[in-house]
Amino acid sequence: MxxxxxxxxxxxxxxxxxxxxxxxxxxxxxxxxxxxxxxxxxxxxxxxxxxxxxxxxxxxxxxxxxxxxxxxxxxxxxxxxxxxxxxxxxxxxxxxxxxxxxxxxxxxxxxxxxxxxxxxxxxxxxxxxxxxxxxxxxxxxxxxxxxxxxxxxxxxxxxxxxxxxLQASPLPSLPWPPACRDWIAPMERHFGTRAAVPAAPGPAIVVASHEQRIEVSLNQPSKEQLSEVAHMPSGRLTYVKLALDGRAPAAMEELHRAGFAYAGVVPRFGRGWYGLMQRGYAEQELELHCPVSRALHQGSLKAELA
Missing domain, CATH: 3.40.630.30 (Gcn5-related N-acetyltransferase (GNAT))
Known part of the structure; x- marks a missing residue:
């Protein structure tokens, strides 16, 4: 047969x-x-x-x-x-x-x-x-x-x-905190870097709710907006996107002090990038297959303990 x-x-x-x-x-x-x-x-x-x-x-x-x-x-x-x-x-x-x-x-x-x-x-x-x-x-x-x-x-x-x-998409060269080096350094090698420039204009703040999560986008974060986001209900699952430019590291460190964990980056319109932060998640074990995701996960556990 x-x-x-x-x-x-x-x-x-x-x-x-x-x-x-x-x-x-x-x-x-x-x-x-x-x-x-x-x-x-x-x-x-x-x-x-x-x-x-x-x-x-x-x-x-x-x-x-x-x-x-x-x-x-x-x-x-x-x-x-x-x-x-x-x-x-x-x-x-x-x-x-x-x-x-x-x-x-x-x-x-x-x-x-x-x-x-x-x-x-x-x-x-x-x-x-x-x-x-x-x-x-x-x-x-x-x-x-x-x-x-x-x-x-x-x-x-x-x-x-x-x-x-699919086209050149370099990350802005920024003074990332030492705690971010394990995950940002591989990204900089893969995507390359360029001098930081002002982020393309967009709505100053956008807030959306999807299922159980809150998503906040900050395109020109002010001290007042950062303070408001920091004081959002800490038990709610919240993701924050901040336009990556020269002001972003200080803004992200401020949210980190408020209990947000660094969560990586994501493409933004105008060939830019957002930095990602998150809070309100449950501590958990994950099956992760690459060193970047494992480094981000380790950082999230440390943020929960802080």
Whole structure:
């Protein structure tokens, strides 16, 4: 008896009549627990692609959709996209589909002239961290307790942030505190540095609430704003983004004294970067696959003890 012929995987762009199959794929893998509710609504999958908020690609075996991923375009960073919603049916695992989809979409982002692609990796899911490393992403941040776990009915997941530069994206050369060197030094080697310049203008402060977390963006942080953020409810899970320019290290040290932990960096519009800080998370053990994420985690534990 001859061995079974390996399955042939094809990759193509999303079509309007794929929406129901993509939604069924998420339900088959995650049940009712996936964090983004749009995937359970075929009309929203279609709408997000039609409005170019998502740019989906699908993987097919024998004509059936067995994999999906998107470039997710966020309005606040129009020169970047997020590689997200990467899912593979259990029957098709072992064929390299997640990697094939990821490479296809990252190449597409490069052809579109985007500055970089980002990715959120679930810390308890070693496969997602290995996928990011295979695709060439560099760890830039660690957001603790970011979302409800899609793998269990209770508990929260921490997220490793990755960034794949498609164009030069140097970090500003700043006098980071010694406690940051273990994680900022590898980033400076990967992305390079340039002289710090004033951050591109933007709203002075933006506050949003998502599920259990509060997100604060400070584009021109004043002493008054920093004091207000420092005095926000300390028990609430809070992430702060500060535009990285010459004023940022002192501002971040002020928040650090108020119990915020350094959480890395993330791309900002105008080819800039934000510094990330966080407070209100639970102390936890994490399975982390790179020295940058482990250094950020160690720093967060020290902040909790301070």
């Amino acid at each position: 001859s061995p079974a012929k390996p399955a042939s995987v094809s990759i193509r762009d999303f079509a309007a009549d794929d929406a129901a199959s993509v939604s069924a794929l998420f339900r088959a893998v995650y049940g009712d627990r996936y964090v983004y509710p749009d995937v359970y609504l075929p009309s929203m999958i279609h709408h997000n692609n039609e409005q170019q908020l998502w740019q989906s690609s699908v993987a097919c075996v024998d004509g059936a959709i067995v994999g999906h991923a998107v470039l997710w375009r966020h309005p606040d960073t129009p020169d970047c996209a997020e590689l997200a919603l990467n899912v593979v049916h259990p029957s098709a695992r072992g064929l390299g589909i997640a990697t094939i989809l990821g490479r296809h979409l990252c190449q597409l982002a490069g052809k579109q002239g985007l500055r970089c692609v980002t990715i959120k990796q679930v810390s308890s899911h070693g496969q997602s961290q290995r996928l990011a490393q295979t695709l060439g992403f560099h760890t830039v941040g660690l957001l603790l307790d970011y979302v409800a776990s899609p793998f269990a009915s209770t508990g929260r997941e921490s997220i490793v942030l990755g960034c794949l530069p």
